Amino acid sequence: MTYKLxxxxxxxxxxxxxxxxxxxxxxxxxxxHKSEEIEGYNSIFEQFKFRKDVILNVLKEKDFDIKELDxxxxxxxxxxxxxxxxxxxxxTMINDLxxxxxxxxxxxxxxxxxxxxxxxxxxxxxxxxxxxxxEMDEVSRISGMPQIERKSIFHALNQKAVAKRYAKExxxxxxxxxIIVAHLGGGISVGAxxxxxxVDVNNALDGxxxxxxxxxxxxxxxxxxxxxxxxxxxxxxxxxxxNGKGGFVAYLQSNDAREVIERAFEKGDEKAKLLFEAMxxxxxxxIGKSAAVLCGKVDAIILTGGIAYSEKMTKAISNRVSFIxxxxxxxxxxxxxxxxxxxxxxxxxxEKAKEYK
Numbered sequence: 001m002t003y004k005l006x007x008x009x010x011x012x013x014x015x016x017x018x019x020x021x022x023x024x025x026x027x028x029x030x031x032x033h034k035s036e037e038i039e040g041y042n043s044i045f046e047q048f049k050f051r052k053d054v055i056l057n058v059l060k061e062k063d064f065d066i067k068e069l070d071x072x073x074x075x076x077x078x079x080x081x082x083x084x085x086x087x088x089x090x091x092t093m094i095n096d097l098x099x100x101x102x103x104x105x106x107x108x109x110x111x112x113x114x115x116x117x118x119x120x121x122x123x124x125x126x127x128x129x130x131x132x133x134x135e136m137d138e139v140s141r142i143s144g145m146p147q148i149e150r151k152s153i154f155h156a157l158n159q160k161a162v163a164k165r166y167a168k169e170x171x172x173x174x175x176x177x178x179i180i181v182a183h184l185g186g187g188i189s190v191g192a193x194x195x196x197x198x199v200d201v202n203n204a205l206d207g208x209x210x211x212x213x214x215x216x217x218x219x220x221x222x223x224x225x226x227x228x229x230x231x232x233x234x235x236x237x238x239x240x241x242x243n244g245k246g247g248f249v250a251y252l253q254s255n256d257a258r259e260v261i262e263r264a265f266e267k268g269d270e271k272a273k274l275l276f277e278a279m280x281x282x283x284x285x286x287i288g289k290s291a292a293v294l295c296g297k298v299d300a301i302i303l304t305g306g307i308a309y310s311e312k313m314t315k316a317i318s319n320r321v322s323f324i325x326x327x328x329x330x331x332x333x334x335x336x337x338x339x340x341x342x343x344x345x346x347x348x349x350x351e352k353a354k355e356y357k
Contacts, residue, residue, distance in 0.1 A: 003070040003347045006117065007339045008055065010075060010109040013038060015051050019064060020340040028336065029058055044104045045097075045112070052113045072118040073343040074110030075335070076130025078102040079356065081152065084133045084160055084198070086342040088353040089115040089125040096356075102132060126353060128342030129157040131205075135197040140293070150208075154189035154201045155305070161338035162304045162330045163193050177299045180290045180325075182283055182317070184307035185333065186255065187243075188212040190283065192290040200293045202286060207242045210282035213255040213307075216246030217282060251275050257307045265312065280316035287321045298325040305333055 002022050009016040013035065019027040031054050041047045059066055076087070077097050087093065089111045097108040111127045118125030133156035141150050159181040167174040175196035182190045188211075189204035202209025202218075211217035219242075228238055241250070249255045252263070252272055264273035291298055301321055303314050308331040318327040346353045 003344060004068050005340050005343050005347075006059075006066070006069050006072045006114075007336050007343075008072065008074045008110050008113050009335055009339065010051060010106045010113070012106045015055065016336060017055055017058065018336040018340070019059075019069075020337075020344075022344060023337065023340065025336070027059075027062055027064060029062075031055065031058060044100065044106060044108055047106075048109055048112055048116075051109060052116060055113065056117070066117070066121060069121055069123055071123050071343050071347060072114040072121075072125045073339045074112070074114030074125065074127050075107045075157075075339065076127035076132075077108030077110060078105050079130055079132050081132050081134035082130070082356065083135055083354070084129055084156065085354045086126050086128045086346050086351065087356045088346075089118070089127060090356055093127070093356040107131075124346075124353075126343050126346065128339050129160050131156055133160075133198065135199060136201070137199045140200040151203050151206070152198070152201055153203050153205045154191060154198070155183040155185070155187070155204065155333070156198070157335055157338050158183055158304060158333040159189065159191050159193070159198065159201075161334070161341065162302050164341075165330065166300060166302060166328055178294045178297050179300050179302060180287050180294070180298055181302045181304060182287055183305040183333070184212075184283065184303060184313065185305035186213055187215050188217070188279075188283060188286075188305075190286040190290055192293040194294055200290065205243060209286050210279060211247040212279070213248040213257050213260075214244055214246060216242045216250070247279075248275060257310065257313075261310055261312060276313070277316065280313055281320070284317050284320035287317070287324070291321075291324045296324070301325050301327045302330060303327060304330045306331070308332070 005020045007018040013033050015031045017029050018025055079096050093111055097111050114125040131153055134152035136152045143150050163179050163181055164174045167177055179193040187204040189201055191198040191201035207216055208218050248260050252260055254260055260272050263269035264276045307313055308329055314329050345351045
């Protein structure tokens with residue numbers, strides 16, 4: 001039996017949608033929203049009807065009959081920490097997405113819109129592996145300061161998808177493997193996957209791990225404290241330096257890794273080359289830390305995300321970590337397919353939908 005799924009992935013100024021028949025994309029669209037349209041709403045949730053109507057209108061324009069759908073899958077938002085999997089949308093989830101229990105982000109709309117369309121069609125609605133997936137071991141939560149606990153916030157959707165893809169391609173079960181996955185994008189997260197769980201991972205949002213095109217990564221704490229109390233910056237400005245104006249942006253005034261690589265290797269920009277080498281160096285260090293978490297028993301190291309399209313970057317990282325295990329490269333992040341696969345696993349009976357509580 002085949003299944004048709006509508007996939008909804010809201011971003012800050014766009015909404016990506018797709019219709020899948022099993023794992024084949026029948027339709028993909030990126031719906032751009034003008035800034036004045038978005039700015040007219042006082043909260044993320046208030047955008048709900050506007051975005052839903054845009055989606056339905058585009059599907060109608062493309063002559064797709066939504067009555068053919070067997071389910072709707074939305075991008076998961078900033079919910080309470082949950083274990084990995086596909087979750088059927090329920091009222092508890094909707095309420096937490098509305099209020100933004102861990103913050104306001106456009107991705108919170110994914111489950112809300114999916115639920116509304118699903119209810120109208122009398123088909124199930126799901127979310128899959130949101131960024132708040134938390135499977136960390138208790139020992140990995142200890143920070144060294146009792147007032148601060150390490151958190152699991154990372155590229156869970158893509159990390160889980162490529163790890164399961166590797167397991168499937170090698171005819172093994174994800175739950176039987178130890179894999180290190182490094183997602184290289186606007187943010188960088190490196191996860192230690194042990195027997196189907198991400199038992200440790202750097203908080204890619206809030207200043208842990210390698211720096212990235214626009215995030216500072218881990219910083220010398222004492223110097224950060226001095227900067228915070230220097231009187232030169234307020235709290236919002238410091239947070240922006242950590243996430244948004246850190247990394248390549250801070251040093252090179254660009255968050256485009258392709259541009260940085262071009263400057264480094266085609267235009268002879270020595271500063272860009274040093275920053276490129278430093279990023280590869282820091283990613284490799286984080287992979288080494290994850291290898292220690294897994295006691296050196298690593299079946300594969302996976303490099304994924306948009307920057308993994310760069311052969312120079314993947315080679316620079318691989319040269320430092322290939323002694324640990326073989327390096328596999330899955331460039332890009334096919335979030336739409338990953339969301340579809342999560343919904344299909346439930347509809348096909350491969351796994352049971354989890355309940356959000």
